[in-house]
Amino acid sequence: MEKRLLKKDKLAGIIKNISREMLVYAPVKEEDNVLFMALKEGREPLLDFSNSRNAPKTFFFPRTEIMMKYTRTGKGMELSTGEVEVREAVLFGVRPCDARSFALLDMLFEQDKYKDPYYIARREKTTVISMACVHPPYSTCFCTSVDGSPTSGEGADILLMDIGDNYLVEFITSRGEKLLKYFGDLPKAGEAEETLKKEIAERAEKEIKSHIPAKDIKPILDNNFEHPFWETIHRKCLACGTCTYLCPTCHCFDISDEAKGSDGIRIRNWDSCMYPLFTLETSGHNPRTTQKERWRQRVMHKFKYYVDNFGAISCVGCGRCVMYCPVNLDIRKIVEDIAKL
Ligand code: SF4
Ligand code: SF4
Known part of the structure; x- marks a missing residue:
């Protein structure tokens, strides 16, 4: 797994470049809420937030979706099921709990026996960039009680962790590695950053104060x-x-x-x-x-x-x-x- 170092002030430009070529969904401030939305021209994603009000699952499993169109004719019924038309997309700024929800939803929507083509088509075309929770969580967060962690990369293709002046960027999957070109020639992370990552992860876990016997x-x-x-x-x-x-x-x-x-x-x-x-x-x-x-x-x-x-x-x-x-x-x-x- 590739681990690189990215200067923090470069991130917004990278997201902007990606958004020129594919759809980017990201957390943005909408009145008093933080919401995951399609990133429109001229808008920057929020980088400093605890979590969004809406869950980003909506981009794989929309609230409402047409599955089939039909027309009654004199001879019967004409059906157009059609292929699911999906554009390449990036889901940026997903918190580790929400990224983990994708791994859980995959178990349901992509089983050996039953496959949901609508969900799978979006999942296959979307790269998930997750941001570790290294700042104080909400008092209601309890990810560590249900096999999660504030710095987990499960369900993500790329994981960013704020380690001070830099983000530690982990390219977790081959889909994530395909975005390497947008990040440019980043220096590789070394042992010092690995140690820092471990310390930050331990601190973040301790910040989760809500524990339940789930x-x-x-x-x-x-x-x-x-x-x-x-x-x-x-x-x-x-x-x-x-x-x-x-x-x-x-x-x-x-x-x-x-x-x-x-x-x-x-x-x-x-x-x-x-x-x-x-x-x-x-x-x-x-x-x-x-x-x-x-x-x-x-x-x-x-x-x-x-x-x-x-x-x-x-x-x-x-x-x-x-x-x-x-x-x-x-x-x-x-x-x-x-x-x-
Ligand atoms: S548990 Fe609370 S949020 Fe859920 S349906 Fe009942 S009132 Fe609404
Ligand atoms: S805490 Fe658990 S049950 Fe409640 S919204 Fe989050 S994932 Fe769903």
Whole structure:
């Protein structure tokens, strides 16, 4: 793996050069929020921020997406599924928790048996440049409790770490190495920088103050689907869906057909297990009748079913659901309470 040193004041120019040839998505300030957006001409990405409000998964798995178009004709139906048209892109400034969410989403969307061509096409055309969290994290960050780290490169193609006057630039994958030309002839990192990196990584891990027993609760969940505990956690929940829509690992969607005259589209939109309609069946039966069953599903999906299916917890500890839940429902507290059952 190539490790180079980049003078900090050169980074903005490199991103600008990349954006002349491909799409660049990056964190920018929008009113009071930091949001991942397509970088428009003349705008520079934010380099000094904790994390964005929206999760960058949206560039691989958009909120709404047309899967197919169709036209009814006298002879039947003409379908145009079409290839997924995707441009080369760079996702710049992704925090390690969010980059890790891509590795978790890959497990679902690119299985041996089931492949999602829409997600895969974007993933294959996009280079992820991650920025290690070396500055104080949010009090709600808990990446180290779910197998992550503030300086991890998992899910990224290139990892940048602020080591003082320079960024330590790690070209992790061959896709990342393809961008070497934009970085120019950078000096190689030596032993001194490796030592510095280790020190900074250790310090960053210590800065994460929120620790939860996320890895201990799977056996408890295995045996407590009907536990009275589930009656207690959901009462405040407004079913607004904020937690799932901001979550970098949530991936539920709904597929519907929208027709006008003879033409129609098949479209998929994000959906949320927090919504009453999510499991409403055509017959009128709804197997998840209250918020109790919906909240249990959210916890089970992240901390049991994903572990059963893919061997990983489907939470990267970004803390967005904790920060933005309007009634302060805190998944960390729920995990702690489950560990005590
Ligand atoms: S953000 Fe809070 S109130 Fe809204 S659905 Fe999630 S847990 Fe319920
Ligand atoms: S469950 Fe909450 S903390 Fe975990 S990845 Fe989703 S939004 Fe982040």
